[in-house]
Amino acid sequence: MKLTLWTYEGPPHIGAMRIATAMEGVHYVLHAPQGDTYADLLFTMIERMNKRPPVTYTTFQARDLGGDTAELFKDAARSAYARFKPDLLMVGASCTAELIQDDPGGLAAALQLSVPVLPLELPAYQKKENWGAAETFYQMVRLLGKDYVLSPGEKRKPRPAGLPPSCNILGPTALGFRHRDDLVEIRKLLRQIGVRVNVVAPLGAKPEDISRLHEADFNVVLYPEVANSAAQWLSKNFGQPSTKTIPIGFNATRAFIEEVCTLAQIHCDIDELTKRSRARWYALSVDSTYLTNKRVFIFGDATHAIAAAKVASQEMGFQVVGLGTYSRELAREVREAASQYGIEALITDDYLEVEQRITELQPELILGSQMERHIAKRLKIPCAVISAPIHVQDFPARYSPQMGFEGANVLFDTWVHPLMMGLEEHLIGMFREDFEFHDGAAPSHLGHGHQRTPANEANVASEPTPVPEVAVANGAPVTESVWEPEAQKELNKIPFFVRGKAKRNTERFAIERGLSTISLETLYDAKAHFGR
Amino acid sequence: MNRVIPLQSAAAACDSQDRAILKERGQREVFCGLTGIIWLHRKIQDAFFLVVGSRTCAHLVQSAAGVMIFAEPRFATAIIDDHDLAGLADANEELDRVVDQLLTRRPDIKMLFLVGSCPSEVIKLDLSRAAERLSKTYTPRVRILNYSGSGIETTFTQGEDACLAALAKEIPRHAQDHPAQREVDLLIVGCLADVVEDQFSRIFNELGIESYAFFPPRRSGDIPCLGPNTRYLLVQPFLTETARVLDDMGAKRIPAPFPLGVEGTEGWFAAAAKAFGIDPNHVEKVIAPKRQRANLALERQRQVLNGRSIFFFPDSQLEIPLARFLHRELGMQLTEIGMPYIHRQHLAEELALLPAEVSLSEGQDVEKQLDRCRNYRPDMVVCGLGLANPLEAEGMTTKWSIELVFTPIQGFDQAADLAELFARPLVRRTKFAA
Numbered sequence: 014m015k016l017t018l019w020t021y022e023g024p025p026h027i028g029a030m031r032i033a034t035a036m037e038g039v040h041y042v043l044h045a046p047q048g049d050t051y052a053d054l055l056f057t058m059i060e061r062m063n064k065r066p067p068v069t070y071t072t073f074q075a076r077d078l079g080g081d082t083a084e085l086f087k088d089a090a091r092s093a094y095a096r097f098k099p100d101l102l103m104v105g106a107s108c109t110a111e112l113i114q115d116d117p118g119g120l121a122a123a124l125q126l127s128v129p130v131l132p133l134e135l136p137a138y139q140k141k142e143n144w145g146a147a148e149t150f151y152q153m154v155r156l157l158g159k160d161y162v163l164s165p166g167e168k169r170k171p172r173p174a175g176l177p178p179s180c181n182i183l184g185p186t187a188l189g190f191r192h193r194d195d196l197v198e199i200r201k202l203l204r205q206i207g208v209r210v211n212v213v214a215p216l217g218a219k220p221e222d223i224s225r226l227h228e229a230d231f232n233v234v235l236y237p238e239v240a241n242s243a244a245q246w247l248s249k250n251f252g253q254p255s256t257k258t259i260p261i262g263f264n265a266t267r268a269f270i271e272e273v274c275t276l277a278q279i280h281c282d283i284d285e286l287t288k289r290s291r292a293r294w295y296a297l298s299v300d301s302t303y304l305t306n307k308r309v310f311i312f313g314d315a316t317h318a319i320a321a322a323k324v325a326s327q328e329m330g331f332q333v334v335g336l337g338t339y340s341r342e343l344a345r346e347v348r349e350a351a352s353q354y355g356i357e358a359l360i361t362d363d364y365l366e367v368e369q370r371i372t373e374l375q376p377e378l379i380l381g382s383q384m385e386r387h388i389a390k391r392l393k394i395p396c397a398v399i400s401a402p403i404h405v406q407d408f409p410a411r412y413s414p415q416m417g418f419e420g421a422n423v424l425f426d427t428w429v430h431p432l433m434m435g436l437e438e439h440l441i442g443m444f445r446e447d448f449e450f451h452d453g454a455a456p457s458h459l460g461h462g463h464q465r466t467p468a469n470e471a472n473v474a475s476e477p478t479p480v481p482e483v484a485v486a487n488g489a490p491v492t493e494s495v496w497e498p499e500a501q502k503e504l505n506k507i508p509f510f511v512r513g514k515a516k517r518n519t520e521r522f523a524i525e526r527g528l529s530t531i532s533l534e535t536l537y538d539a540k541a542h543f544g545r
Numbered sequence: 546m547n548r549v550i551p552l553q554s555a556a557a558a559c560d561s562q563d564r565a566i567l568k569e570r571g572q573r574e575v576f577c578g579l580t581g582i583i584w585l586h587r588k589i590q591d592a593f594f595l596v597v598g599s600r601t602c603a604h605l606v607q608s609a610a611g612v613m614i615f616a617e618p619r620f621a622t623a624i625i626d627d628h629d630l631a632g633l634a635d636a637n638e639e640l641d642r643v644v645d646q647l648l649t650r651r652p653d654i655k656m657l658f659l660v661g662s663c664p665s666e667v668i669k670l671d672l673s674r675a676a677e678r679l680s681k682t683y684t685p686r687v688r689i690l691n692y693s694g695s696g697i698e699t700t701f702t703q704g705e706d707a708c709l710a711a712l713a714k715e716i717p718r719h720a721q722d723h724p725a726q727r728e729v730d731l732l733i734v735g736c737l738a739d740v741v742e743d744q745f746s747r748i749f750n751e752l753g754i755e756s757y758a759f760f761p762p763r764r765s766g767d768i769p770c771l772g773p774n775t776r777y778l779l780v781q782p783f784l785t786e787t788a789r790v791l792d793d794m795g796a797k798r799i800p801a802p803f804p805l806g807v808e809g810t811e812g813w814f815a816a817a818a819k820a821f822g823i824d825p826n827h828v829e830k831v832i833a834p835k836r837q838r839a840n841l842a843l844e845r846q847r848q849v850l851n852g853r854s855i856f857f858f859p860d861s862q863l864e865i866p867l868a869r870f871l872h873r874e875l876g877m878q879l880t881e882i883g884m885p886y887i888h889r890q891h892l893a894e895e896l897a898l899l900p901a902e903v904s905l906s907e908g909q910d911v912e913k914q915l916d917r918c919r920n921y922r923p924d925m926v927v928c929g930l931g932l933a934n935p936l937e938a939e940g941m942t943t944k945w946s947i948e949l950v951f952t953p954i955q956g957f958d959q960a961a962d963l964a965e966l967f968a969r970p971l972v973r974r975t976k977f978a979a
Binding site: 014015016017018019020022023024026027046047048049050051052053054055057058059061062063064065069070071072073074075077078089092096107108109112113136137138139141 | 570571572573574575576577578579580597599600601603604605607608609618621622623624625626627629630634636639640642643646647663664666667668695696697698700912929930931932933934935937938
């Protein structure tokens with residue numbers, strides 16, 4: 014049993030729903046009690062879909078438990094089949110139905126429907142949403158591809174001369190973080206490179222498209238959380254290699270193009286393709302110097318977190334001080350990435366642990382999910398959202414990909430806008446007594462909604478500081494240092510958006526040296542000690 | 546005082562016993578009782594709700610809560626994992642550990658509800674015994690109660706009923722044994738917004754009913770005491786179990802319509818006044834100015850809503866009182882009123898006020914009901930969040946029912962606000978049509 018305030022991922026059957034809802038011609042019969050239909054609103058409200066997800070819930074009740082819940086399932090499956098006439102029926106159980114062990118797969122098989130039935134076993138008490146999506150997609154690819162599997166030793170037929178190389182794009186789902194826009198961007202890129210797209214799956218695919226996956230020369234894996242296991246199966250059984258680079262950021266998009274060209278055995282002029290990208294030039298322009306070594310904390314799904322760390326460090330000039338993920342399946346990859354920045358990765362799905370780490374690190378920018386956005390709001394740290402769990406704001410009306418060159422432009426804007434703009438930051442430092450630059454003034458471009466009130470300002474000041482018991486002076490360890498009035502006054506001259514950090518650093522500095530009072534000199538000694 | 550619109554007399558409407566009610570079962574597009582936590586935890590401000598359930602439960606509460614509130618919430622889930630199921634860990638010991646962790650973290654909590662879910666019910670984790678056991682450890686610092694919000698037993702607002710029923714069992718009887726608590730003549734039962742409670746308090750005072758209390762109380766320590774003649778008045782039509790507990794304790798229900806709309810609110814206060822033998826002339830003197838002001842405010846919305854047809858999917862259990870209000874005070878035409886279940890006794894006064902030709906349905910088979918709805922092609926559809934956007938995309942105008950349980954809608958001064966909630970989608974449509 015685990016105490017959970019907020020969760021980063023839903024249960025695995027939500028992952029299965031994301032596959033079913035992304036596709037056409039698929040219907041999912043879910044053995045589930047009343048209440049589990051809440052999942053529909055994720056799609057209709059958060060993603061603002063104009064139709065209901067293709068899911069029928071059996072809605073069993075307590076009084077059915079003594080009786081025949083299996084019959085209830087069969088009825089639901091039969092009538093869903095008759096009403097929706099799908100080309101493929103997915104069947105499975107939500108967490109409660111898993112406990113009553115009705116075997117939806119066996120029951121559906123007994124109905125002898127004239128379409129393929131995909132039975133799903135998604136252990137709800139061990140696994141989570143992304144795993145559920147990956148498993149569902151993998152099982153579906155296997156079921157619909159098994160008739161085309163190469164026999165042992167058989168080699169893949171070479172592409173007929175004259176045909177352009179082709180690939181499948183794997184991974185985009187319903188309720189995916191910017192999947193819809195990423196797909197547009199990557200399709201465009203592949204067209205420019207000269208690679209034909211055979212099938213995109215699951216988003217927009219029909220079951221018959223899934224059975225055509227083997228026709229492509231290779232696979233483009235956009236979201237490893239969802240598509241890795243299917244891509245591995247395709248590689249093993251059809252000899253299709255797949256891309257490893259996730260095209261998030263300017264550099265990664267270039268690397269992605271190179272990788273695609275290698276797999277497709279073609280040549281393309283990468284410099285020509287990158288010509289219209291703005292992100293790189295914007296980062297090089299002098300106005301961006303104020304971004305140098307901004308301390309950034311990154312948390313999200315593994316794919317987006319790893320990519321964001323690369324972009325932050327190599328394309329924005331930030332310093333990555335924290336990196337973590339809730340995707341335990343890809344923990345190894347995230348640990349490896351973190352070691353490149355000389356830090357230890359935070360692998361957890363406990364929101365409180367993430368909050369604690371952020372509080373300790375006091376970054377200047379958080380790149381996280383909507384959950385970290387709330388932490389950031391409370392700690393008054395600028396934040397941009399880079400990953401699911403999904404929120405209605407993650408489906409903007411405008412075109413807003415994360416991938417490809419346009420994606421890199423979007424990242425630049427989204428990450429920089431929450432920060433104080435360069436010149437503004439300097440002006441506040443210089444003219445902090447100016448009535449428009451007083452402590453309460455929010456960044457001018459953020460409007461009135463972000464104004465600080467004396468009450469929450471006081472909150473910041475009185476926030477408890479974790480006090481390490483380290484140094485020993487005069488025999489007794491100093492656990493607390495008192496600010497002398499003069500030093501306190503000087504502290505207040507530091508711009509408010511770095512004051513919290515300055516205060517904490519100085520106090521830590523003082524305690525470590527066994528100083529029970531903090532003088533003006535201590536403040537500047539600490540400043541010299543911690544200065545970058 | 547004349548009302549602005551002539552009302553049908555109750556006698557002209559059909560007797561509730563004769564009504565044919567369509568009973569359906571199939572897929573229900575309704576939340577489970579866990580959802581009630583979202584407003585209950587705001588209402589009882591020192592209570593914490595710990596769902597003992599699965600990741601689905603946690604995800605449901607989080608998603609239904611408008612997807613993540615930034616403050617640390619006063620609800621959480623103890624997520625059952627495979628160790629608990631395989632018997633590797635004693636689920637009871639695990640629960641004790643989680644409760645300890647929680648109460649250490651939140652020393653401000655005075656009352657803890659252990660909330661049962663579908664999985665905890667199916668594995669027969671006995672939360673009432675757990676609550677008893679834990680109470681021994683934490684009394685008097687924290688009171689620990691339990692109820693079930695599971696989808697196999699409760700639908701949406703029934704979660705509030707189950708919670709209040711658990712809390713009602715804690716109500717002490719006879720003030721002489723409990724000197725700290727005050728004994729009341731009237732208990733007003735069901736969650737109301739604070740602003741509505743304050744308005745109602747003023748009206749009860751004006752009527753001359755002074756010994757009353759609202760239940761649930763805003764702070765868990767303020768539970769009033771039942772006297773030998775305490776009567777109670779329900780503010781919500783979904784409090785079946787709570788009423789049963791109060792009946793068993795000897796309290797008497799005052800039959801009344803529900804305080805939605807001018808007519809419902811007036812009937813509700815009048816029923817209370819009658820039960821306490823208050824002079825009808827005095828009641829009229831108190832109510833008349835409030836009725837007049839409310840009717841004046843309703844007039845604008847009536848111009849939008851009059852003659853429009855409306856269809857209710859089952860959701861909040863408020864459907865019948867709402868339909869009564871929209872039909873009788875605003876002139877809307879009723880097509881089908883769906884309810885998760887119909888409590889004939891508590892709704893007797895309401896059913897008597899409905900026109901004979903309206904169809905009532907209980908339970909749900911959502912696909913069939915959608916077919917009927919499309920067939921009626923009503924001007925407005927009241928439904929849950931899963932259905933609203935798809936129906937809008939089909940060209941229908943919808944009103945989300947969940948908003949009706951989060952918004953102050955009861956009482957005279959909220960009648961026009963309530964009407965406006967229904968007028969808004971129609972007004973919006975006309976703006977886009979222009």
